[in-house]
Amino acid sequence: xEEGRIPTRICHNDCNLNNILFDENTHLPVAxxxxxxxxxxxxxxxxxxxxxxxxxxxxxxxxxLRKVACxxxxxxxxxxxxxxxxxxxxxxxxxxxxxYSALIITAEDGIRFxxxxxxxxxxxxxxxxxxxxxxxxxxxxxxxxxxxxxxEIKNILQKIYDNQGLNAKVS
Numbered sequence: 718x719e720e721g722r723i724p725t726r727i728c729h730n731d732c733n734l735n736n737i738l739f740d741e742n743t744h745l746p747v748a749x750x751x752x753x754x755x756x757x758x759x760x761x762x763x764x765x766x767x768x769x770x771x772x773x774x775x776x777x778x779x780x781x782l783r784k785v786a787c788x789x790x791x792x793x794x795x796x797x798x799x800x801x802x803x804x805x806x807x808x809x810x811x812x813x814x815x816x817y818s819a820l821i822i823t824a825e826d827g828i829r830f831x832x833x834x835x836x837x838x839x840x841x842x843x844x845x846x847x848x849x850x851x852x853x854x855x856x857x858x859x860x861x862x863x864x865x866x867x868x869e870i871k872n873i874l875q876k877i878y879d880n881q882g883l884n885a886k887v888s
Contacts, residue, residue, distance in 0.1 A: 722810055723759055730754040732763035733770040761811060764799060765818030769826065770796050772819075773859050778851040785858040787819075787866055793873045804883045812878060812885035816871050820863055827856030 718725060729736070729749065736751040755884070770777075773792045775784040804812070833840045834849035841849055863870070871887040878885050 718759055723814070724808065724811075725757045726757040726760055728760055728763045729754065730756060730758050730762060730766075732767045733860070734767075735770075757782075758802070759811070760807065761814055761818040762822060764793075764796075764815055765820075765822035766801070767795060768792060768819035769823045769856075769859065773855075775855065777855060778848050779855050780834050780851055782854060782858045785855050785862065787859060787863045788871075789866055789869055789873060792870060793877070796874060797877050800877050800881055800883065804878075804881055809885050812874075812883055813887060816874055816887055819870075820860060820867070823860040823863060827853050827860060832854060872881060 718833075719745045729752070731751055731754040736749060737746050737801065738748040738750060739745065740747050750804055772787045772789070772795070774788050775781075800807075830849045831853035834847070834853060838849055841852070843849055875887045877883075878887070
């Protein structure tokens with residue numbers, strides 16, 4: 718972004734299912750909430766954060782790290798819908814960076830939870846002592862699984878790009 722290769726766009730910057738209201742009967746989205754984080758940014762952050770939250774097979778503060786994994790079927794479903802809606806407006810470079818966006822934001826959140834734990838839990842609200850440490854461990858375990866599944870994730874995205882006629886190659 719600093720070099721100008723990735724455009725700055727208006728993004729939510731806390732893009733997860735908890736910030737979408739759904740119709741009780743149709744289950745279709747009706748509103749996006751928590752708009753205090755909307756600002757110029759990159760959709761790579763929104764996509765990555767959505768994948769971090771939406772593909773995790775466990776709770777955000779799961780103590781049993783064996784339950785933590787990136788569900789690639791959910792990844793494929795979300796990425797397909799996301800790219801169907803906005804893939805044509807993303808640049809080639811943005812598309813090529815998508816597989817790495819979830820890795821970066823997951824690592825960042827793991828570090829942020831750990832830092833808050835070390836600093837006395839002053840930023841994130843906690844319900845029990847050590848919750849931010851559990852959150853950090855969960856994020857770092859999820860990151861490890863995403864890294865292990867990166868070849869599969871790249872194949873998923875390339876298949877979607879090809880099916881939707883998006884001009885990008887995942888390397």
